[in-house]
Amino acid sequence: xxxxxxxxxxxxxxxxxxxxxxxxxxxxxxxxxxxxxxxxxxxxxxxxxxxxxxxxxxxxxxxxxxxxxxxxxxxxxxxxxxxxxxxxxxxxxxxxxxxxxxxxxxxxxxxxxxxxxxxxxxxxxxxxxxxxxxxxxxxxxxxxxxxxxxxxxxxxxxxxxxxxxxxxxxxxxxxxxxxxxxxxxxxxxxxxxxxxxxxxxxxxxxxxxxxxxxxxxxxxxxxxxxxxxxxxxxxxxxxxxxxxxxxxxxxxxxxxxxxxxxxxxxxxxxxxxxxxxxxxxxxxxxxxxxxxxxxxxxxxxxxxxxxxxxxxxxxxxxxxx
Amino acid sequence: xxxxxxxxxxxxxxxxxxxxxxxxxxxxxxxxxxxxxxxxxxxxxxxxxxxxxxxxxxxxxxxxxxxxxxxxxxxxxxxxxxxxxxxxxxxxxxxxxxxxxxxxxxxxxxxxxxxxxxxxxxxxxxxxxxxxxxxxxxxxxxxxxxxxxxxxxxxxxxxxxxxxxxxxxxxxxxxxxxxxxxxxxxxxxxxxxxxxxxxxxxxxxxxxxxxxxxxxxxxxxxxxxxxxxxxxxxxxxxxxxxxxxxxxxxxxxxxxxxxxxxxxxxxxxxxxxxxxxxxxxxxxxxxxxxxxxxxxxxxxxxxxxxxxxxxxxxxxxxxxxxxxxxxxxxxxxxxx
Numbered sequence: 315x316x317x318x319x320x321x322x323x324x325x326x327x328x329x330x331x332x333x334x335x336x337x338x339x340x341x342x343x344x345x346x347x348x349x350x351x352x353x354x355x356x357x358x359x360x361x362x363x364x365x366x367x368x369x370x371x372x373x374x375x376x377x378x379x380x381x382x383x384x385x386x387x388x389x390x391x392x393x394x395x396x397x398x399x400x401x402x403x404x405x406x407x408x409x410x411x412x413x414x415x416x417x418x419x420x421x422x423x424x425x426x427x428x429x430x431x432x433x434x435x436x437x438x439x440x441x442x443x444x445x446x447x448x449x450x451x452x453x454x455x456x457x458x459x460x461x462x463x464x465x466x467x468x469x470x471x472x473x474x475x476x477x478x479x480x481x482x483x484x485x486x487x488x489x490x491x492x493x494x495x496x497x498x499x500x501x502x503x504x505x506x507x508x509x510x511x512x513x514x515x516x517x518x519x520x521x522x523x524x525x526x527x528x529x530x531x532x533x534x535x536x537x538x539x540x541x542x543x544x545x546x547x548x549x550x551x552x553x554x555x556x557x558x559x560x561x562x563x564x565x566x567x568x569x570x571x572x573x574x575x576x577x578x579x580x581x582x583x584x585x586x587x588x589x590x591x592x593x594x595x596x597x598x599x600x601x602x603x604x605x606x607x608x609x610x611x612x613x614x615x616x617x618x619x620x621x622x623x624x625x626x627x628x629x630x631x632x633x634x635x
Numbered sequence: 636x637x638x639x640x641x642x643x644x645x646x647x648x649x650x651x652x653x654x655x656x657x658x659x660x661x662x663x664x665x666x667x668x669x670x671x672x673x674x675x676x677x678x679x680x681x682x683x684x685x686x687x688x689x690x691x692x693x694x695x696x697x698x699x700x701x702x703x704x705x706x707x708x709x710x711x712x713x714x715x716x717x718x719x720x721x722x723x724x725x726x727x728x729x730x731x732x733x734x735x736x737x738x739x740x741x742x743x744x745x746x747x748x749x750x751x752x753x754x755x756x757x758x759x760x761x762x763x764x765x766x767x768x769x770x771x772x773x774x775x776x777x778x779x780x781x782x783x784x785x786x787x788x789x790x791x792x793x794x795x796x797x798x799x800x801x802x803x804x805x806x807x808x809x810x811x812x813x814x815x816x817x818x819x820x821x822x823x824x825x826x827x828x829x830x831x832x833x834x835x836x837x838x839x840x841x842x843x844x845x846x847x848x849x850x851x852x853x854x855x856x857x858x859x860x861x862x863x864x865x866x867x868x869x870x871x872x873x874x875x876x877x878x879x880x881x882x883x884x885x886x887x888x889x890x891x892x893x894x895x896x897x898x899x900x901x902x903x904x905x906x907x908x909x910x911x912x913x914x915x916x917x918x919x920x921x922x923x924x925x926x927x928x929x930x931x932x933x934x935x936x937x938x939x940x941x942x943x944x945x946x947x948x949x950x951x952x953x954x955x956x957x958x959x960x961x962x963x964x965x966x967x968x969x970x971x
Contacts, residue, residue, distance in 0.1 A: 575859025
């Protein structure tokens, strides 16, 4: 299997400085937020790579950079060998662009309320001058809706049905990669199961590759082949699903697993995690997790751990073994 | 709808056949229909269901915070044996905040952004407990300390925006507790929070419930949260109680097909399987409820009675369910 998506040393810095006049009067320096810092991973064709993390971990920012909605500050995203941000070959970029689609979290915000479903689904093909006859009807049936729904407006559908429309739109240009940013977080459990099953079916039918972004460990455990755990913009651990869930090696991954509510956790008394996610504008020195880490030593405060291979996984921790 | 079961002691909250109606131009909607439940002191009752099932509406009806034109159309609500749903708004307002505390989903909207957290706490303490300024201040600091806000004495002069999401929710919990309530209604208290912070807030709620002997109504859509934090659970579907019982029995050995389907469709329950088990269809809209049992169009056990008549109440393992063909039922129970 070759890597379809290759992310190398991806970094994104946002300028979150106050306006110029405030900085002058209040003598404030410029402020920068490093949302994604030096993240590298590869996604083989026809596999599902999941990024998990809590808010502020940079998972959505990575997703946006992979589809090209944001430019990286440094580093590169290559899809099928083409660097979207750096390449000067316009034809290659155009070709790769139609290979990538995205599904967003909120199906109420990601469909234009003034467009009919047909126009929404056909747009990715129509803008590139492709043939759209019968396309919407065929795709609607493929995602479990009726062909007749093509003439309706988004408000006539429930949340789960809207997410199906989003999926149909994502499939329209026959992409190879779909970036799914929390695709079921806004849905109820029983509807979530329907949408996840649909995504699994479509993946097999069309040979799709998913970059799956979620905060929900149970969803990730169900969907992903390989999982990358993010903390404060950095990849702290990456492992195949079963390896990760059997032996989480990074203390943050272990903390996440312990903290996640369990269906069999009746009356479970856990020691709740220490502290909260630090301010990303002034991240802690060394390993960003050290203030909350139960096994941190002096070295963790000083020196940032690099990703290294440990027993089938990649872990960024001095203490992991 | 449900038969009364004799409680051992007077429950803190007792809801009997509660029905909420919303009159609309196209008829009367019933977002809550004949719900009965009890919560004892020191007990956490989880109320779980999908969006629009009526779980928040049940909580709002109990505390008298229904938005007109929604109104209580039937049933009774008792707090420590005294009926409260018929009280005039003024009397209800004194109970709300004093005897019933409330925690809502988004801590940013339930705190006043223009007042310091100290001001908000001392105001509530003085109104409900009639304490003086200095005493109220001391109590506010003690409360912030109890809910785990570090350096409470310094933070009391801070505004809500200066706190993180998790700390803000702790402030809301302190606010709910400041008048020593007997009952706390927590509506999705951890939904807006990250997993690690959620674990902290749940641990805090459990501790407070145990130490203070609080009755807690925990409204949520997350089965994992229910499993960890609730003693008993009520499953609502389309405004009706599908099943209520001890949390372990309901999750592992559900009597109602909807409950069983809900549990099975969580990714954790189908671990290692390529497909998740799914319930076909979606919950019906309130203006298009099917005849008989509201769940029958999605139910694989449905038969003629389900399509015709509302489901009878049957006893399951330690609880009760509203179903014609329950998956489990107590031995010797006669299904009418």
